[in-house]
Amino acid sequence: MANPLLEAPSKSSPETAIDLSQQASTFITSQSSWLSAIPYPLSLFINTESQEKWQTYENLFLACLRTGDDNTAYACLESLTDRFGKGNDRVVALQGLYKEATAKNESELAEVLREYEEMLKSDPTIFSIRKRRAAVLRSMGKTSDAVTALTNLLDQSPTDAEAWSELGDLYLTQGSYDQAIFSFEEVLLIMPYSWNMQARLGEVLYLASGRTEGGDQMKILSESMRRFCRSLELCDDYLRGHYGLKLVTTRLLEVLSTSKKPQQSSSDPVRGDLAPPSVDAVKKLNELATSKLAEIVRRSNSGEKGWDGYSAAEIIAARELLDRDTQKIER
Template identity: 30%
Template sequence: MAKVSELYDVTWEEMRDKMRKWRDENSRNSEQIVEVGEELINEYASKLGDDIWIIYEQVMIAALDYGRDDLALFCLQELRRQFPGSHRVKRLTGMRFEAMERYDDAIQLYDRILHEDPTNTAARKRKIAIRKAQGKNVEAIRELNEYLEQFVGDQEAWHELAELYINEHDYGKAAFCLEELMMTNPHNHLYCQQYAEVKYTQGGLENLELSRKYFAQALKLNNRNMRALFGNTADYPVLRFKNSFTLHFTTAQFSLLACDLIY
């Protein structure tokens, strides 16, 4: 198989910089990371200096995603030799257990990490990911609530909790999570749109009125949000019987016209 450097006529420095760019962008192009990273590790490890360790980690995670357990294990062994006892390396070991579907072993490992360092957010999130992978949404919700008691400002966790509540059809609690997100990030049109969808699903005139308002707010923040445009038209058939019939009809007409223009 041709080397990446020969195939694309790039230097090892360019390959290193590409790996850094993918890290900064949090790209999940696992196949490319494995191809470029494996060549860097095999051919240029001595030239990479301290960058080699972050590349080992990056390649290992991509290798797990790409089904290259042999490469993942090699990277993990190198990291263990360099950083024995590191919680970060232990977490990578847990991720390999997850890829092998050894979920109990992974959870035991994460529990040991948390016993030594209760503030280790990465280990907590891996436990939650396992519960979700096992389809144990109730346990994942419990773990997330415990996590948010300590790290209330984690927006990603609030959104994940909202999604879990939606999956469990607990729309009241999902709405609460989305309200928390909108308070901290009021200019995010996606939060407004999702909150409107939850209120629409809950039903009842009061919730539908709120739904219409938040679909409108989502459109104000991003007038190309198609779900919010369709949401506005979906609210109209019920709300047309209220006193604000003309307003709702006009809004629905506008939304339909906007959809036609976009498409």
């Protein structure tokens, strides 16, 4: 089982983040107390350095910010600053993040933005600050400026998967589905085995299909289905993947049933198009997704060991989707 202290709090549940922040004070005290008890010169031979230790400090810092424990977050930040120095790029970004999180109003957030811009004037190669600047612009509602900031960053660092993902989210908020799809495809070129990003692309394709009809809609839905299938191939118990697969196959069955000649479409090797899936294949995938969602909901609600890692919101959404199908059958 993975150690929660070594996992990024942004990817954990609110309950885990709260639990981590409650451990922060004890962890900081334990790190400073035991070493001071060792008499000189024996203390010179004690090496407390490890990647895990400083990763824990950073994760506790993020968890404390997330839960509003600003004082403990600052203590973690001080330890990181003492170890790596004020000029370290990552420390500078964490210091900026602390100021963002503790800003009380729009003017204080604007001041943080001005500080970022001053830093970048003296050294435009600090990519961590360029990312934080884009994040602040987004939080201030300046979406177009945030998009420009990220596209400029990616011009100089085209293999930054995090920046591509953030850019995709920004395009999605603007309803620019084509640009969002392109951005998430770039993420997968860099991280082809990322099952959550495969599902994310499937979701965007599913949303984009609502703006099309006929053959184009079938093509986009088919690609969405393939992305969800790839996500589940990489992670069999990924609830979001099964949820998306059920949604898209349900919609695809509707489209295939209303299509005049669904089986006569063929693939185009020149354009890279694939033939639409058969009705039988889509039905089997829909049944598989339904069965797996029902299993996840049942075993998670029963508290079965190994099935308790799903968030309550995900389980509720999955149960509602299953109930929706049940209501259709009863009618």
